[in-house]
Amino acid sequence: MRLLPGSGKSVAFAVAASVFSLGALAQSWPSGTVTAVVPWPPGGPSDIAARPLAKGLTEALGQTFVIDNRAGGGGNIGTAAVARSKPDGQTLLITSSAPIVINPSLYKKMTFDPLKDLAPVTNLLRVPLVLVAHPSVPAKTLKELIALIQSKQGGFSYASSGNGTPQHLTGELFDKVMKLNMAHVPYKGSAPAITDLLGGHIPIMFDSTIAIMPHIKTGKVKAIAVSGAQRSPLLPDVPTFAEAGVPVESYAWYGLFAPAGTPKEVVAKINAEAQKVMKLPEYQKIRAETGSDYVGDTPENFTKFVHAETAKWSKVVKDSGATVD
Structure with a gap:
């Protein structure tokens, strides 16, 4: 040109x-x-x-x-x-x-x-997500929880704040990696899911540290594992999934x-x-x-x-x- x-x-x-x-x-x-x-x-x-x-x-x-x-x-x-x-x-x-x-x-x-x-x-x-359980769940560690869920043979459920949320899909990731066959119970937001968890109507759920920390501190739920690559500074005594040999890493x-x-x-x-x-x-x-x-x-x-x-x-x-x- x-x-x-x-x-x-x-x-x-x-x-x-x-x-x-x-x-x-x-x-x-x-x-x-x-x-x-x-x-x-x-x-x-x-x-x-x-x-x-x-x-x-x-x-x-x-x-x-x-x-x-x-x-x-x-x-x-x-x-x-x-x-x-x-x-x-x-x-x-x-x-x-x-x-x-x-x-x-x-x-x-x-x-x-x-x-x-x-x-x-x-x-x-x-922020990492936390897998929490109602105090009545007879499992203190992730290994014990996995064994409990597997023993239910599809009769165990988990809650989330809604379909498609990081909380839901982290649960799906955990379910598929460990072949647990859990049932997903979606709620319209974190608050109603937490309410049912506190009431013992649902055994476990994933939620962000932002939402669930107050209830962990009061002992109304127990933290089983965190989904970050390292332990959360807010929960230094709670292990990661990786520490338990479960390849789940997820963040909100x-x-x-x-x-x-x-x-x-x-x-x-x-x-x-x-x-x-x-x-x-x-x-x-x-x-x-x-x-x-x-x-x-x-x-x-x-x-x-x-x-x-x-x-x-x-x-x-x-x-x-x-x-x-």
């Missing part, structure tokens, strides 16, 4: 102008009120990450960050709204993992593709996302500002109270993590035959 005289300078100018405009957009972010959509009801675990982050960003950047709890569809409704938003950094998503890495395999029809329609910014919290994690197409320079700035907030004492307190490691990361590494989680949980969903529609 032959360039006309002076056209090389024009192309160079256009490229330079484009780079400048992207840099200017990043420098000007945020240009007004930022809406952080949480696709779950107020007061849920995602809010634990979202509200201190929004508060910290508001104070640091001088623009208001508003939490918009837009629940429904297992997290799909609010997530889809962000996926369709203008990619300028003014609308963000703070969510648990379900609508990102589980729902695409669980729902037959999705109005968005998380891997294509969202830009991962950073992980915010990552919460992440920050922007609409796909948001300029990389803007995503990088959002990431940098979010990580500054995550290192402040108030956020560090939240991290300690939930038993989360520091998980702030680059957008690139968080993207790799999201892809790996998608592959992992799609296999669990397929193997379990779980579906919600």
